[in-house]
Amino acid sequence: MHHSLQTPDYSAYLLGLVVSLIFIVTAAACSRPKWELISSGGHPHTPTFLNVSFSNPDHGWGLTPSALFETNDGGRTWTSRIASDDGDRTFFDLDFVDGRTAFIVGIQRKGDKPSLLILRSNDAGKSWQDTQINSGQAVPNGLVHSISFCDSKIGWAVGANTILATRDGGDTWETQNTNDNDVLYSVTCSDANRAWAAGKHGRILYTGDGGRTWHSQVSGTTEDLTRIRSFGDDLWIVGGVADKGIVLHSHGGANWQSQPLVIAEPLFDIYVSGTSIWVAGANGAILRSRTGGQTWEREKSPTNNNLMSLFFLSPDQGWAGGDKMTLLRLSE
Numbered sequence: 001m002h003h004s005l006q007t008p009d010y011s012a013y014l015l016g017l018v019v020s021l022i023f024i025v026t027a028a029a030c031s032r033p034k035w036e037l038i039s040s041g042g043h044p045h046t047p048t049f050l051n052v053s054f055s056n057p058d059h060g061w062g063l064t065p066s067a068l069f070e071t072n073d074g075g076r077t078w079t080s081r082i083a084s085d086d087g088d089r090t091f092f093d094l095d096f097v098d099g100r101t102a103f104i105v106g107i108q109r110k111g112d113k114p115s116l117l118i119l120r121s122n123d124a125g126k127s128w129q130d131t132q133i134n135s136g137q138a139v140p141n142g143l144v145h146s147i148s149f150c151d152s153k154i155g156w157a158v159g160a161n162t163i164l165a166t167r168d169g170g171d172t173w174e175t176q177n178t179n180d181n182d183v184l185y186s187v188t189c190s191d192a193n194r195a196w197a198a199g200k201h202g203r204i205l206y207t208g209d210g211g212r213t214w215h216s217q218v219s220g221t222t223e224d225l226t227r228i229r230s231f232g233d234d235l236w237i238v239g240g241v242a243d244k245g246i247v248l249h250s251h252g253g254a255n256w257q258s259q260p261l262v263i264a265e266p267l268f269d270i271y272v273s274g275t276s277i278w279v280a281g282a283n284g285a286i287l288r289s290r291t292g293g294q295t296w297e298r299e300k301s302p303t304n305n306n307l308m309s310l311f312f313l314s315p316d317q318g319w320a321g322g323d324k325m326t327l328l329r330l331s332e
Helices: 011-031
Strands: 034-039 051-054 060-063 067-071 079-083 089-096 102-110 113-121 132-134 144-149 155-159 162-166 172-176 184-189 195-199 204-207 215-217 225-231 234-241 244-251 267-273 276-281 286-289 307-314 317-322 326-331
Touching (some): 051 089, 113 144, 113 162, 155 184, 195 234, 234 267, 307 326
Parallel strands (some): 144 184, 184 225
Antiparallel strands (some): 162 172, 195 204, 234 244, 267 276, 317 326
């Protein structure tokens, strides 16, 4: 008896495999978090969000150089809470220490001379009061760029030729010595003794004794460093110039290493959330690292406006704020 052998038909199998792979890839792409544009001002003179902060997905704050805004609908609309209508005050940074206590820093004019500005709220941003600065020396062109608290009592603020510290929750501030002509843009602290400040021309300063002495650290760059943040034992700095962004990392805060990131835009903020490191910068640039900073992926951004601030409530709940009161939200 003669038996014929039939070759199996693989076409149906291959077609099914291809369809399955396409479905898997498409599902993965659809489930990947993306950045969406929530709001942006259309007027050319709409101010810049220098800092955005949220207490929940609906309620948040946005600070511009001239006003503090509040939102209760996730950033779709904003209401001004304090403003410098006559231009006598300029705001630079906002820090919520807890749900009720917050600080704004900047510069103000009293008479013909500029002076340091530190405002505090004890009622979750409803009202704001000046705090006392016990400056033992004149601070020329005094301004404060950045503020950071490590707990409810201990905090630092830095600016042009200025380092201030508080140990009573911001009731009073004492001037700590720093080198002349230091322009510091950002500060972070990890406990009552250790704090770092970063600024112009690659400047990094460190104190390990609560601010009694400050020492310079080697940054490896002369470019401006615009933001420093600490997350546990890991510290991150971003900065750069018009055609180059910079990311520096230190584990423990003693030595700094430049990260292998090639980007043509200067960077203005960095945030670690879960297993991801996010950076944001000029022209709407957003990058993400899932490998501790060893490799970076450029994210699709819905704006070309400069992004100045990042804030995350959780790994899948994040915001970016920038020019023209632009607000982006990370969503699934």
